[in-house]
Amino acid sequence: MIEVSTCFYITPHTTSFIFIATSTSTMTLQKEAHLGLTLSLHPFTSSGEAGSFLRGIDVNRLPSAVDCEDEAGVSSPNSTVSSVSGKRSERDPNGEDQDTDRACSRGISDEEEAETTRKKLRLSKDQSIILEESFKEHNTLNPKQKLALAKQLGLRPRQVEVWFQNRRARTKLKQTEVDCEFLKRCCENLTEENRRLQKEVQELRALKLSPQFYMHMTPPTTLTMCPSCERVAVPPSAVDSVSATRHHHVPRAFPLGPWASSVPHRPFDALRPRS
DNA sequence: CTTGCGCGACGTTTTACTTCA
DNA sequence: TATGAAGTAAAACGTCGCGCA
Numbered sequence: 001m002i003e004v005s006t007c008f009y010i011t012p013h014t015t016s017f018i019f020i021a022t023s024t025s026t027m028t029l030q031k032e033a034h035l036g037l038t039l040s041l042h043p044f045t046s047s048g049e050a051g052s053f054l055r056g057i058d059v060n061r062l063p064s065a066v067d068c069e070d071e072a073g074v075s076s077p078n079s080t081v082s083s084v085s086g087k088r089s090e091r092d093p094n095g096e097d098q099d100t101d102r103a104c105s106r107g108i109s110d111e112e113e114a115e116t117t118r119k120k121l122r123l124s125k126d127q128s129i130i131l132e133e134s135f136k137e138h139n140t141l142n143p144k145q146k147l148a149l150a151k152q153l154g155l156r157p158r159q160v161e162v163w164f165q166n167r168r169a170r171t172k173l174k175q176t177e178v179d180c181e182f183l184k185r186c187c188e189n190l191t192e193e194n195r196r197l198q199k200e201v202q203e204l205r206a207l208k209l210s211p212q213f214y215m216h217m218t219p220p221t222t223l224t225m226c227p228s229c230e231r232v233a234v235p236p237s238a239v240d241s242v243s244a245t246r247h248h249h250v251p252r253a254f255p256l257g258p259w260a261s262s263v264p265h266r267p268f269d270a271l272r273p274r275s
Numbered sequence: 276c277t278t279g280c281g282c283g284a285c286g287t288t289t290t291a292c293t294t295c296a
Numbered sequence: 297t298a299t300g301a302a303g304t305a306a307a308a309c310g311t312c313g314c315g316c317a
Contacts, residue, residue: 120290120307140283162308165283170306172284 123163127153131160135167 123131134141134149141149141164143157150157 122291122307143281159307161282163306165285166306166308168283169285 121159127155131163131167135164139168139171140164 130149130153134145138145141160146157146160150160153160
């Protein structure tokens, strides 16, 4: 069993937390590693850049990666075949189709095969690391950087370009998933809060209908009201720090009791749907 | 204003690989 | 154990829109 610990930070607006993934099989482990950006959004950048935080694991030593490494190695960077068309001048017209067995089995020539298929390159571990490092620095490349990186990796500039495009897409997808999950939780929390407040309203209304019972009681609670917007503020203990700081008005305290109906604006108006 | 070019975003296709029956 | 179907991640591609010269 191999244990993978991955730092997982959400957007700056959300609480950071640590995600611990325990992989019980090489498959799971490899998938996490291939994802690279999985659960590893950069903690403090607004752009949501992601980088792999997998540590201490030689991903490409896993069986599948080892198998493909020779083929995808830096020594044979042109093992891919670009597809038929392509307006980009960078596309390599010299790609050779090495999968002749498959071509023969389908009864077509190598040349035809080369023109109609594309061969996918598996990047080596070193190539992936360098690309990831580069992506962490800047998630887009100018032509000069692209050429330099391609030269360093032994890849074609087009391949580097495609890798960055796909990497940006993956980052965005992951960020969307994270945001979606966060909004889902917000919605759940608000629903629960709404339910609680509705119940409170019912209880308060019930109390208001029976003042003779209520008059002998001391005010049960203290609400604060904002003198500017004249709305009741939630007690500080029940509100998170973000919302508390967002409310810029200085609230004043007033007791709540059966006389509360004299308050200019009914405190729970905010709960009513706007017409 | 039009045109051509380069680039990024996005959706899709294809390939390599793993799992499982 | 071998094998093929199904599923998945990622490399590669096509297209569109935008900015710029």
